[in-house]
Amino acid sequence: MKNYYILFITIVFLLININKIYSDNLPEKVLVGYWHNWDNPLAPMIGPERVHPAYNVINIAFATPRAGTDYDIYFHPLIIKKEDFKSRLRTIQSQGKKVLLSIGGGNTTIKLDSTMERDVFVQSVLRLLFDYEFDGIDIDFEGNSIRISGGTISQPVDSCIVLLIDAIKEIMREYSEAFGKKAILSISPETAYVQGGQSGYGGVWGAYLPILNALRDSIDLVNVQLYNSGGMYGLDWKVYNQATPDFIVAMTEKLIKGFNTKGGFFQGFPPEKVTVGLPACNLAASSGYMHPDSVLMAMNYLLGKSDNYTGSYVMFEKNGYPNVRGMMTWSINWDATDSCSYPYEFAENFIRIFNTHMNISRNDTEIIPDDKNEIYFDLFPNPARTEIVIKLPDFCQNMLPLEFNIRNLYGATVAKGVIRSLKSVINISKYPKDIYFISIDDYTEKFIKD
DSSP: OHHHHHHHHHHHHHHHHHHHHHHTTSOSSEEEEEEESSOBTTBOOOOGGGSOTTOOEEEEEEEEEOTTOSSSEEOOOSSSOHHHHHHHHHHHHHTTOEEEEEEEETTOOOOOOSHHHHHHHHHHHHHHHHHHTOSEEEEEEOTTSSOBSSBOSSSBOOHHHHHHHHHHHHHHHHHHHHHSSOOEEEEOOBGGGTGGGGTOOBBTBTTTHHHHHHTTTTOOEEOOBOSSOOOEEOTTSOEEOSSSHHHHHHHHHHHHHEEEETTEEEEOOOGGGBEEEEESSTTTSSSOOOOHHHHHHHHHHHTTSOSOOOSSOOOSSTTOOTTOOEEEEEOHHHHTSSSSSSTTHHHHHHHHHHTOOOOOOTTOOOOOOSSTTSOOOEEESSSBSSEEEEEOOGGGGGGOSEEEEEEETTSOEEEEEEEOSSEEEEEOTTSOSEEEEEEETTEEEEEEEO
């Protein structure tokens, strides 16, 4: 009897500590944001280390298939040099933030049709994880990447689903062996692929449900995209439309509590693994943007913090879900613009919702390198018409003169020169209107010629 008691205590101790390790893998409350690996004139690329401090899970978007395949995954940083990019990722991670490699995206098809394609997918993703030392992966397969033609949630039959499940399990296993820790796994489907399974199970409808079910023990975050969506049934079988507080509450509770489908019952996810995914600005997505005050009202009701809710949906759980893990947005780059009411509207609303009391302001977004020998600079005005001003920090005085290089959006060098003082003016009056990048040493800034 004594031995059984000791064994019981040991098992309990291990379970408690395993749970603690798992819980510590992510911040208590997460703000997940996608960072574009490209430049958009309306949502310009910003240095990944210079995003708003509230973002503590950063999904690098996107790793995509090599040309001619839909399974051999490739990623290379654009504009920023690879080694510089990796160094910036280390800066982010040293601050306790998690950086994931997001695979897929809305314009990409990734489809595994054979064991050969599965194995190439696994090895290509692992190479990227090992090379860049990402903290894990985000799965954002859309379009024709995943479809259901038969089977059930617990017993899928489609190769694109079965092989993907096998591939992710293998990636998780090999990552753990290589790094001695669990890879973070987030899944970011559109609503049709998840909540849509209640009304129809086939094609894209409910197509993610077998994946979520099979990988539920490995999944850390489910970031359903509550945008670019049509109306969806709630658990009460009433239709709720996107861009409303009801849509946030109804779709999130549905993911947590689970629901019936023609492919069987889908067991929900604990709120600790659930985020609320919304677009940062009205231009960030085709539809689904909500004013911060409406988001605040919906989130307060969902979290059980307020009864001051004017929507029509009534939660089945009267006390709400205070352990909902956080929020997700497409995207950090859009949030940084003034396309909404002000820059970083979404990030600051997250702070307001979760009462994180971060000592930051909208303008306090630049992270100064710890290594004072690492060059960085300010550039203004931006956009500019005739000239730009480069201002270097004081510690660069002994490094002068420094060479600069200006490239256009396609990577071609349009000008070279020498910086001879801490504050220098560069004439750009003859440049065509476009987006340009100026580099000094390994540091790059973007500017727009207006």
